[in-house]
Amino acid sequence: MDMKRRVNNENDDDSNNDEEMNLRRGPWTVDEDLALINYIANHGEGRWNSLAHSAGLKRTGKSCRLRWLNYLRPDVRRGNITLEEQLLILELHARWGNRWSKIAQYLPGRTDNEIKNYWRTRVQKHAKQLKCDVNSKQFKDTMRFLWMPRLVERIQAAAAAAATTTAPAAPGSPTLSATTSVTTVNNNNTTIPYNNYDNLNNNNFEVHSGNIHMNMSNNFGYATPENSSTGTSSDSFVTQDYYNNNNVHHVGNNNNNNNPNSDYYHQQGNNNNQVSFMDCITSPSSMSLFPHQEMDFQAMELPNTPWINNNHTTFSNFWNDENMLLLQGLGGGDNVRIDWEKGI
DNA sequence: AAAGTTCACAACCGCATCAAA
DNA sequence: GTTTGATGCGGTTGTGAACTT
Secondary structure (H helix, E strand, O other): HHHHHHHHHHHHHHHHHHHHHHOOOOOOOOHHHHHHHHHHHHOOOOOOHHHHOOOOOOOHHHHHHHHHHHHHHOOOOOOOOHHHHHHHHHHHHHOOOOOHHHOOOOOOOHHHHHHHHHHHHHHHHHHHHOOOOOOOOHHHHHHHHHHHHHHHHHHHHHHHHHHOOOOOOOOOOHHHHHOOEOOOOOOOOOOOOOOOOOOOOOOOOEEEOOOOEEEEEOOOOOOOOOOOOOOOOHHHEEEEEEHHHEEEOOOOOOOOOOOOOOEEEEEEEOOOOOHHHHHHHEEEEEHHOOOOOOHHHHOOOOOOOHHHHHOOOHHHHHHHEEEEEHHHHHHOOOOOOOOOOOOO
């Protein structure tokens, strides 16, 4: 294909330009970031190749675009993925698969790259631990019938706790509707209240400005730009509060990742209901499934909690063994049958 | 304390698509 | 209709940090 070759030639050109112009690759420096930020602040985005040149950056346009979109953009939301976000990711991935950019549209401030990394590092890891393919029905059932219900439970619990212990949320802040009805999975009597996940056109999951209303009793879906009959759009999910809480401030060269120049921007606020990655996705069901594991939800919501930082492998361990047993126990249920031996 | 391993994520690569010339 | 440049997307890699042995 000429175009492919041409586009590939873009890389070839880049390679040539690399030699001619000594283009840089790899981690961005502080000066490069500042140059890009300042240039975009003055001239706006777009025309990335010319932007790179005009800004005096010895980078490809692609590299500049990626750096801006995934890292430097002021509204990039960093930090732990919330329970709601995890639920959205799981559900939207079930619907669209690896359409990361599309999924990212529904998670304000999150980039496709971040969601993709989240999926690969957390979700796929557990598929691996469960010894099933991430795209297998087994694993999808695990997500549908265990992780997601438990996430909903925990979202409710967190919301309830917040309602009783804190002041009312600011208008427009994302909260879960108290009307959410969830029937949970248990070892003895398997009841899967929300079925027909695939029939997502019948949405009973509506995202409104500032609130997430879930009626899980029948179907489970989302109002989307494509199918919403209420005019709900992805933009409507971007509440003012979200942005109000996503205040950006310059924190200098704060290394919290492998990028030596990281965190010119550091997200503040909007930590409601935030729990660590490992806690939530490693085992959304872990709390109630294993009551002997007494955990402090409030403490878990605090960033840098020693419990999170020092023992983050705990959950993955008991998720594996005991949830496997639980899933096996589901085999006799009316609404779900998971045959681990035959692999469905 | 050192070496080895795993994790998390920024960055890159290849390809596809779109729009303008 | 073709060419060309720009952009976007999904997959993959590189690497520092964190953790384990």
